[in-house]
Amino acid sequence: MIATEMSEAIKALNSEAQYHIIGGDIDTCTINWLADTPAISRSDIKAKMAAMDAEKAQAEIDKAANKTSGTNKLKALGLTDAEITSLIE
Numbered sequence: 001m002i003a004t005e006m007s008e009a010i011k012a013l014n015s016e017a018q019y020h021i022i023g024g025d026i027d028t029c030t031i032n033w034l035a036d037t038p039a040i041s042r043s044d045i046k047a048k049m050a051a052m053d054a055e056k057a058q059a060e061i062d063k064a065a066n067k068t069s070g071t072n073k074l075k076a077l078g079l080t081d082a083e084i085t086s087l088i089e
Contacts, residue, residue: 002024008049009045009048010040013040013045014037020034071084
């Protein structure tokens with residue numbers, strides 16, 4: 001959900017931020033900044049959301065690469081595919 005992504009980005013930019021989001025789209029929502037929280041610009045929030053999406057995508061790529069690397073190392077030790085699968089599950 002976009003509101004959740006906005007909240008994650010806001011908290012990443014200012015962990016102490018207090019706010020209320022009305023609406024679900026970053027371009028049209030209203031963000032009420034509470035308790036004297038300094039406003040964070042929409043462009044900064046959008047940039048952080050994009051960076052966080054890129055980090056999540058990279059984490060998935062790294063996870064797949066680590067699985068492949070680990071499997072190859074186990075095969076090099078002489079384990080069969082069945083043995084490797086039983087270790088993973």
